């Protein structure tokens with residue numbers, strides 16, 4: 001079943017074209033990673049899927065419905081977002097911030113119920129943030145905040161989860177923990193996950209499918225094994241690498257071969 005369809009999407013910031021001719025058809029319950037060099041259009045694509053940036057009519061469909069005809073409240077019952085920018089302007093407690101994930105389901109002036117609180121506690125236990133529940137969102141570390149924001153997206157209880165570099169602030173233990181949790185959710189609850197990731201090896205380990213962007217175009221899409229090849233990495237990232245089998249998972253594992261060479265950092 002198709003959860004997200006994108007038809008020939010073009011997007012420009014004023015005069016500068018950033019996305020061109022994007023076609024996607026994303027299935028229920030699958031984990032997709034968007035990969036690509038800095039500035040290739042990954043965040044812009046994700047923002048077009050959440051109506052933060054406005055795509056034209058007939059370009060983006062969420063569960064069969066044109067995104068331009070879906071209200072913000074309705075959209076937030078279908079799709080949760082973990083944004084790249086996690087700076088907090090307000091002095092909420094961590095628990096209150098996580099509970100905001102329930103707001104699409106509350107009527108005006110209604111407060112969260114016991115079951116909302118239970119959902120928040122469960123999600124925060126999974127992300128190891130429950131112990132921070134009474135702290136201010138402005139006083140916790142970047143990685144703790146990122147995990148709390150993942151909890152907020154989890155309690156939103158949507159069919160689609162969009163994550164923009166969700167592990168960028170996390171140590172290796174929590175990187176694996178969050179990606180395992182999210183991919184577990186995508187299988188057990190049939191949630192469609194779309195995650196912008198920079199770490200090719202994490203994307204290979206957790207994705208059913210990867211979407212490789214360059215200069216605003218999809219250069220390849222398919223299973224990690226099909227898409228991540230030495231030639232493509234060289235062409236798109238301008239980096240020589242070798243791909244071996246990860247002895248633990250059996251999946252491909254990218255090893256940059258530039259590291260051992262002498263010379264300036266961008267040579």
Ligand SMILES: Nc1ncnc2c1ncn2[C@@H]1O[C@H](COP(=O)(O)OP(=O)(O)OP(=O)(O)O)[C@@H](O)[C@H]1O
Pocket residue numbers: 013016018036037038039040041042043044045
């Ligand atoms: N608000 C904006 N106004 C004008 N140009 C923008 C704006 N946001 C992004 N861009 C430009 O659009 C292009 C794509 O940016 P985008 O953030 O989508 O790339 P990205 O692939 O997510 O990059 P990164 O890996 O560095 O996060 C870049 O050239 C960027 O400079």
